[in-house]
Amino acid sequence: MLVVAHPDDECFGFGGALALAADRGVETYVICLTDGQAATNRGLAASGQELGAMRRAEFAASCKVLGVTHHELLDYQDGRLEFANFPQTTGRIVERIRRFKPDVVLTFGSDGGPNTHADHIMVSMFTTAAFHWAGRPNRYPDLAQPFQPRRLFTVTSSFEIPGRQPPMPSPWTVALDIAAAQDRKSEAFRQHFSQAPLMESTKELFEKYGRQEFYTLLAAESSQAASHMTDLFEGL
Incomplete structure (x- = not known):
């Protein structure tokens, strides 16, 4: 199970892991909390509502490319997750965890990712509590x-985004080799047509760092699992 804040988060940060999980027959579920109406890049949308509808469709298309089994986009306001009711929002994720019963849960770190986005930080908090x-x-x-x-x-x-102060680095547990899924990750990102300027500005980063995704283990059945692993499901 993956919990993210915006359409395109699923492929930009986690696309390799999702595609590789699909390759091995693992059932996956992606939950996105907002429809991305507050995005800087707005494509041809004339309003926030129209952009939200476009990005919902783009999210679904991206998930299809990545082989995601189930995907769901909730109704929270983009750019304002810090004002969402914490117990209620966490409860909605708890309910989905209990019904889907995932072995592994993925989300953003407490740094909010390379752009330190406040919505990413809140998703990290909601998901950690829900776990x-x-x-x-x-x-x-x-x-x-x-x-x-x-x-x-x-x-x-x-990696770091040019022109932005990078977050404090987090130690990683898994260096996931996504070479076999790199093309699908890029293709999933291309489904987000409204975000074409973002794709162009990050193309060099994708090419330079696109063969691996790094993950930090925050919680596990055994503390011994905290040693470096090559796979998210190693030993399960």
């Missing part, structure tokens, strides 16, 4: 039966 609370009977007792996923990973930036 731990999903297995506790005293948390959201009315939202399906408790279920505890086995691992929580956050994506770790391997």
Whole structure:
């Protein structure tokens, strides 16, 4: 299961992991909290509502390219996740964890990624809480039966965006070789037509760093799992 903030997050940060999971027959579920109406790049959209509709369709197309089994886009306001009700938002993720029962959960790190986006930071907080609370009977007792996923990973930036102050580096646990999925990750990103200027500005970064994705293990069944791994599912 992957939880992100905006359409295109699923491919830009996590596309390799999703495509490789599909290759091995792993069922995947991507939850996106907003429809990206506040994006700087607006394509041909005449309004925020129109842009949101475009980006919903782009998100679905991207997930299809990556072989995602289930995808869902929620109704939170882009750029304002810091004002979302924390218990309610976390509860919605808890419910989906309990129903889907993932072994592995992925999301952003607490740094918000290379652009330190506030929405990314909030998604990290919601998802981290949901990961731990999903297995506790005293948390959201009315939202399906408790279920505890086995691992929580956050994506770790391997590059800096020119002109932006980079976040403090996070130590990684998994250096995931995504060479076999690199073309699909790029193709998924190309489905986000409204974000074409972003694709052009990050093309060089994709080419330079696109063969690996780095993930940090935040929680697991055993502390021994914290040693470096080559795969998100190693040992499961």
